[in-house]
Amino acid sequence: MNITIWNEYRHEQQNEEVRRVYPDGIHGVIKQFLLEDGFESVVTATLDEPEHGLTDEVLNNTDVLIWWGHIAHDEVSDEIVEKVKRRVHDGMGLIALHSAHYSKVFRGLMGTNCGLEWREADDKEILWVVDHTHPITQGIDKKIELDIEEMYGERFNIPEPDELLFISWFTGGEVFRSGCTYKRDKGKIFYFRPGHETFPTYYHKDIRRVICNAVRWAAPVGV
Template identity: 70%
Template sequence: MVKVTVWNENRHEQKNQAVREVYPQGIHGAIADFLQQDYQVKTATLDEPAHGLTDAVLDDTDVLIWWGHIAHDEVDDGIVEKVKQRILGGMGLIVLHSGHFSKIFKALMGTTCDLKWREADEKERLWVVDPSHPIAEGVGEYIELDKEEMYGEHFDIPAPDQLVFLSWFAGGEVFRSGCTYQRGKGKIFYFRPGHETYPTYYHEDVQRVIKNAVQWAKPVKRPAPVYGNVKPLEAIKTKN
């Protein structure tokens, strides 16, 4: 079974009663709850030792899900580097909503990952622009969210390997809201919706996308590549 670790800075839940009312077990708890139907799931948060991302935890993680917002700078650079190396080695990463500004996502993208935003009760429609992609399996032409925070272009990221979702907002903006990347042997998926004051992670289609993304991002089981100076391969012998 695929092993998933759901990481959340878990600060809004401590500071904001409105967020606690939406996510009484934390955003990480809500995500873990629907994932555990299909995967082996554990959670980790910022204020745990090593931010909950010890060597033992990372060694036992196939896919890491990341949600952060107001405490990006508090994440230790050494932990970020350790996570980055695990991703380059094959661990999958799913970055949600404001995790676009996390240290780990920026380190992997090599850009500012900045964007426009507007916090308002605004309709979002996430159009499926790659219906053949496995992350979009089981989703109709679009996902509609009655209330979400607006993110708008320009989104300062590298061109995605594949663009799966494109959002439209009632204010007129559009946004690349479902982007895939490969870094080293690891697969990365950025998925936009999930502002902390809205019940987005209870939405059936949002849950389906995250479940699909875990399956897509899981490591490929194969021998590690050989690097460095090597001897020539032996010539293939043909039978007489």
Template identity: 55%
Template structure:
């Protein structure tokens, strides 16, 4: 069975800034979809969704048919409906995987999942980023070069106000000397969460083969083992397990 993937992108930069549209003529979501399709082929069933669509393209039906959601946002976090955020949150708790990308650290959904400000240090001076693998046995790191070299990128640095990651997969270093926890995983309810920072809109990061491979690996990792959705609930069994026979 194919992994059902929805790539969500606010798609504001690409439709309002010609210089960004020149880098991503099919949108950031289009570039990510191209990468996943090329690496995963029939292993995935892809769809994209954007902010301007009804319900931001994330209706209940759409989420019911999504195993892994990728989320990219930057300019329009405040324009995302709270009702849609709550809907996505419930699906993650029920088992849907979610990959939060770059400036998505400040999205409503990531802050809700983390329970912190998710603030960080930043500077956009087109600096070189080196993405170092610190968990080489992790499925997301399989086949990834050490380090991934991103020639130009926005700097993200510590302190990054997130809970202690369950798994730290990648750490980035920048030309200015900063370091950043750039690839981290969590579990929320039954859902798997991966945050990956490389991917500013001003640079063609999502066209890099190694970045695309990280995302492909992460889709496989985050995919639930079942399409059944169930939020963990408090239960009060009337008898003990050994007394049920």
């Protein structure tokens, strides 16, 4: 299986607080734990590389694409976005993390603006497992607890998920559909909410387990 991790990689270069948490970039941390979980072919791509690192060769050889973006969604080339969307329809898996809900790629595949309520606070989040039988939730108990995260709240303007796997609760009483799956023609999509750049979310063992599970689930049939 060939996995590509795409990261905007702007926060880590511009913000010392983020750089302390992810000195090798969010993409670097995700690549590390995927390799530790037994995946052998993992590459990264970032916004400021030529073609955002997503050349035809890279995309055509990618079975699952992981996407993290936040402050520079509008800088992503429409041409590259269309190529990514076509690859998803052709069977490439897509995992959209945290604020990638606002990416051109995810909004284009959803057909909505993917708006939501939010507040940036040092909040506690509990992700409750809705479907314990799904491959993505295997190895996770009843819930995942994050001591510190950013709040996303409903209404989340997305299409009705094919499958709802996680619902988040925050200390302000807000709830959020934090783990949603979709199919677009031959491609599988998983949206997973946690992962604000100033918090060490991607070091949490259960968050890592969900992402590793999701990569296996999203891979094209036969890979």
